[in-house]
Amino acid sequence: MIEKFQEWHENRHEYQKEWKRRTGNKIVGYFCTYIPEEIFYAADILPVRILGSHEPQDVTEPHIFGMFCPFCRDVLAQGLKGKYNYLDGITLAQSCLHLRQAFTSWDLHKNPGWSYFLPMPNHVQSKRAVPFLIEEYKLLIKKVEELAGKKITDDDLRRGIDIMNNVRRVMKEIYEFRKEDSPPITGTEAMYMACAQFFTDAREFLPVAEEVKKELETRKLDRDPGKRIMLVGSENDDIEYIAMIETLGERESVGCTVVIEEHCTTTRYFWDEVDTSIDDPLTAIAERYVSRTPCPSKDWPQRTRLQRILQLAKDFKVDGAIVIQQKFCDPHETDIPFVRKFLEDNGIPTYFLEFDVTVAAGPFAIRTEAFLETLEAEEDLF
Amino acid sequence: MAKYPTEPLKCWPKAKELRNKFYKNFEHAHDTGGVRVMGSAWALDAVPMGLGRDVYWVTGEPYGASCAFDRPFSAECMDAAESYGFSRDLCAYMRNYWGSIILNKYAFGGSFPKADFAYSQHICCSHAKWYQNACELEGGDVPLYAIDVGAGAYPPFEPEMYQHRVKYVADQMLDSIEWMEKITGRTYNDELFFEACWNDIRSTHTWAKVCMLNRAVPAPLDEKSIYSLYVFGTLQKSNGDFADFYEELLEEVEDRVKRGVASVGNEQARVMSDTQPPWGFLKIYRYLETWGVVSIGSLYTFGLEGMWLYDEENNEFKPRPMPTEKAKTREEACMMLADWHLSKPEYQHYYHPEYKTKMMDAIAKNWKVDGIILHYNRGCEGLSVGIAENRLGLLERGNKVMTYEGNMGDEREFDLGAVQMRFDIFLESLGLKKPEE
Ligand code: SF4
Ligand code: SF4
Numbered sequence: 001m002i003e004k005f006q007e008w009h010e011n012r013h014e015y016q017k018e019w020k021r022r023t024g025n026k027i028v029g030y031f032c033t034y035i036p037e038e039i040f041y042a043a044d045i046l047p048v049r050i051l052g053s054h055e056p057q058d059v060t061e062p063h064i065f066g067m068f069c070p071f072c073r074d075v076l077a078q079g080l081k082g083k084y085n086y087l088d089g090i091t092l093a094q095s096c097l098h099l100r101q102a103f104t105s106w107d108l109h110k111n112p113g114w115s116y117f118l119p120m121p122n123h124v125q126s127k128r129a130v131p132f133l134i135e136e137y138k139l140l141i142k143k144v145e146e147l148a149g150k151k152i153t154d155d156d157l158r159r160g161i162d163i164m165n166n167v168r169r170v171m172k173e174i175y176e177f178r179k180e181d182s183p184p185i186t187g188t189e190a191m192y193m194a195c196a197q198f199f200t201d202a203r204e205f206l207p208v209a210e211e212v213k214k215e216l217e218t219r220k221l222d223r224d225p226g227k228r229i230m231l232v233g234s235e236n237d238d239i240e241y242i243a244m245i246e247t248l249g250e251r252e253s254v255g256c257t258v259v260i261e262e263h264c265t266t267t268r269y270f271w272d273e274v275d276t277s278i279d280d281p282l283t284a285i286a287e288r289y290v291s292r293t294p295c296p297s298k299d300w301p302q303r304t305r306l307q308r309i310l311q312l313a314k315d316f317k318v319d320g321a322i323v324i325q326q327k328f329c330d331p332h333e334t335d336i337p338f339v340r341k342f343l344e345d346n347g348i349p350t351y352f353l354e355f356d357v358t359v360a361a362g363p364f365a366i367r368t369e370a371f372l373e374t375l376e377a378e379e380d381l382f
Numbered sequence: 383m384a385k386y387p388t389e390p391l392k393c394w395p396k397a398k399e400l401r402n403k404f405y406k407n408f409e410h411a412h413d414t415g416g417v418r419v420m421g422s423a424w425a426l427d428a429v430p431m432g433l434g435r436d437v438y439w440v441t442g443e444p445y446g447a448s449c450a451f452d453r454p455f456s457a458e459c460m461d462a463a464e465s466y467g468f469s470r471d472l473c474a475y476m477r478n479y480w481g482s483i484i485l486n487k488y489a490f491g492g493s494f495p496k497a498d499f500a501y502s503q504h505i506c507c508s509h510a511k512w513y514q515n516a517c518e519l520e521g522g523d524v525p526l527y528a529i530d531v532g533a534g535a536y537p538p539f540e541p542e543m544y545q546h547r548v549k550y551v552a553d554q555m556l557d558s559i560e561w562m563e564k565i566t567g568r569t570y571n572d573e574l575f576f577e578a579c580w581n582d583i584r585s586t587h588t589w590a591k592v593c594m595l596n597r598a599v600p601a602p603l604d605e606k607s608i609y610s611l612y613v614f615g616t617l618q619k620s621n622g623d624f625a626d627f628y629e630e631l632l633e634e635v636e637d638r639v640k641r642g643v644a645s646v647g648n649e650q651a652r653v654m655s656d657t658q659p660p661w662g663f664l665k666i667y668r669y670l671e672t673w674g675v676v677s678i679g680s681l682y683t684f685g686l687e688g689m690w691l692y693d694e695e696n697n698e699f700k701p702r703p704m705p706t707e708k709a710k711t712r713e714e715a716c717m718m719l720a721d722w723h724l725s726k727p728e729y730q731h732y733y734h735p736e737y738k739t740k741m742m743d744a745i746a747k748n749w750k751v752d753g754i755i756l757h758y759n760r761g762c763e764g765l766s767v768g769i770a771e772n773r774l775g776l777l778e779r780g781n782k783v784m785t786y787e788g789n790m791g792d793e794r795e796f797d798l799g800a801v802q803m804r805f806d807i808f809l810e811s812l813g814l815k816k817p818e819e
Contacts (some may be wrong), residue, residue, distance in 0.1 A: 063771060066761070097507050101767060104736070126530070126554055132550040333472050336467065337467030337468060341493055
């Protein structure tokens with residue numbers, strides 16, 4: 001069953017087009033995990049995240065100045081190349097400026113007829129953020145209703161909350177298996193799962209994920225897990241890189257398994273559920289997005305991410321952390337020296353990797369191998 | 383041969399004196415028991431002024447630009463920031479600023495004066511993070527308050543100014559007042575706040591009026607002078623001396639226009655720029671002058687510390703009228719200031735490049751511009767966002783546009799010879815002749 005995730009990942013466009021044909025409903029592409037998918041599900045619209053496809057850049061040059069992150073250029077390239085022509089709308093919540101460019105250029109040149117920018121508050125540590133966001137959600141709902149051609153009720157919102165909470169919960173349960181000494185699921189597979197959830201209808205994803213959870217109870221992998229690695233940092237959906245480092249053990253003296261990530265493709269995206277004990281569904285959704293693990297661009301005045309990262313590192317018993325930063329990613333660049341110092345001070349060796357999703361993963365894997373060797377050397381001393 | 387009379391600005395010595403005093407005040411604030419605040423040039427700087435008349439600011443952007451102007455010092459700062467682990471592609475002002483703290487060197491001499499607290503705002507990814515890190519680099523005991531102004535675009539770019547958006551910003555200001563009272567132990571004086579609030583509105587309105595005068599041919603001001611003048615808004619727009627200075631400046635520039643006094647005596651063509659200039663290489667503006675070209679300003683110099691409204695129907699760009707009455711309560715003052723600032727032209731492009739293109743096109747048409755020079759500024763993510771789309775949009779609207787790559791604060795990313803060559807080609811395409819050596 002676990003292979004289904006990879007299949008969905010590889011055939012995202014076919015799946016989405018087929019879904020549209022089958023259901024007769026609309027699809028909206030979103031660019032950042034601060035978009036409340038609950039509201040789209042409430043309107044029977046399928047929200048799908050737009051990720052890159054790790055190709056060399058050739059079409060975005062006239063649209064995005066080269067000092068912006070390769071991920072956002074890769075995302076825009078998908079739109080400009082017409083790969084998402086079947087979308088009925090696009091949307092972005094206020095996050096980093098890089099992704100905003102992908103969204104606005106897409107809006108200018110490939111507008112599917114409906115687009116919406118949600119001013120998600122940056123000051124999430126302020127008590128003013130939730131009331132503001134609730135009002136913003138009301139504006140968003142009006143726009144979504146126009147697209148859906150129907151009203152969204154509180155019950156619809158509660159249904160949307162359940163849909164999203166269910167997949168969040170099952171993914172977290174699957175992540176529990178990664179805590180085992182010999183995890184029955186690799187980092188590569190976990191990434192396929194998280195991405196597949198972006199690309200599919202959560203209601204169709206859920207039974208498959210439940211099934212996988214059952215399988216994992218008895219699954220044994222015929223591989224040495226090697227060093228337990230955590231990935232921390234920018235958006236990173238480069239599965240090829242993870243697959244490459246997780247197979248180093250087959251060729252080199254030290255191998256590794258990615259046992260946990262703190263980035264917006266996985267845990268920052270799905271770790272936190274909507275609190276269903278809150279009566280008003282809009283308040284509940286707003287609370288969830290304001291209090292979720294923040295993107296560094298929203299993590300101020302306190303840098304709350306650090307404690308979350310450390311907790312994950314401890315829970316998943318990591319040997320070392322690879323701090324990955326998408327080239328030019330300002331939000332992470334402002335945090336990285338402090339993240340590294342904090343982890344090192346807490347006894348977790350770190351390695352910094354400046355990443356570019358649009359270039360081949362090989363050289364990054366070689367550098368990772370060198371880091372793994374240092375972890376091995378450290379152990380040898382005692 | 384000069385076509386027009388020229389003369390130096392009379393208020394120049396005063397401008398210099400005011401600026402020096404500002405930086406000295408920050409340095410010596412503690413000598414007399416005053417308060418030092420650090421924060422962004424975009425911060426709502428009127429709010430801390432309710433703490434007393436002895437509150438002194440340093441703002442990161444003009445400070446970073448001053449470092450950049452002193453290239454050897456800037457190189458030291460960059461090295462220090464990079465050695466600390468900060469990436470080379472981060473905001474160049476910010477790296478200059480952090481570098482100064484790490485080196486403990488103030489660009490104006492002596493050690494870097496430690497602020498008592500940081501008060502900033504956030505719309506660019508780097509704004510609040512800048513001071514979060516500065517506070518940490520200062521030892522971790524400098525508290526930070528930052529106000530999120532990413533509350534959406536202002537009409538006409540949005541159908542209306544939703545009150546909850548204004549209130550979100552105003553409420554954060556109110557919270558910050560309580561916070562400041564707590565961390566400084568001072569009692570907040572609303573009267574001082576109302577005064578500072580009005581000064582802010584007065585200076586940003588007057589600055590826009592000064593820029594309006596540059597529609598005249600010949601232009602009374604060139605952009606290099608504008609850089610030395612707009613800076614007061616970036617230092618502290620709520621400062622009464624600065625607001626008064628802008629009113630004096632307005633009178634002087636009006637007089638220049640009346641008498642036909644030019645900034646560039648042989649003005650033959652007019653260009654406008656975009657984003658911050660490479661501060662270590664302002665001579666590029668002198669180079670333009672040798673061609674008889676005056677750079678009349680930019681959306682950046684007009685709209686960073688000037689308040690304007692864009693009129694979509696007439697493709698016009700005019701100073702935003704001042705409110706008719708001063709605020710009488712703290713809540714009113716916060717709402718007024720929030721609404722005033724949310725209309726800042728330099729906030730609008732954060733939401734969509736199209737908004738900036740429209741405002742730039744209005745400037746190009748109404749200030750009679752022959753060509754537009756876009757600085758693809760590697761030093762500032764916030765103002766370069768969407769710039770490639772601005773280029774396409776301006777071309778589409780019939781403007782002549784050139785671009786050059788550089789960095790406002792990191793000289794390693796600027797190639798003077800190559801940029802001048804691009805200027806030559808562009809200016810020739812405008813029908814100008816290269817001046818004889
Ligand atoms: S990787 Fe960084 S810059 Fe790129 S989209 Fe994510 S937060 Fe933004
Ligand atoms: S990148 Fe630009 S807008 Fe952002 S903080 Fe630096 S100077 Fe300001």
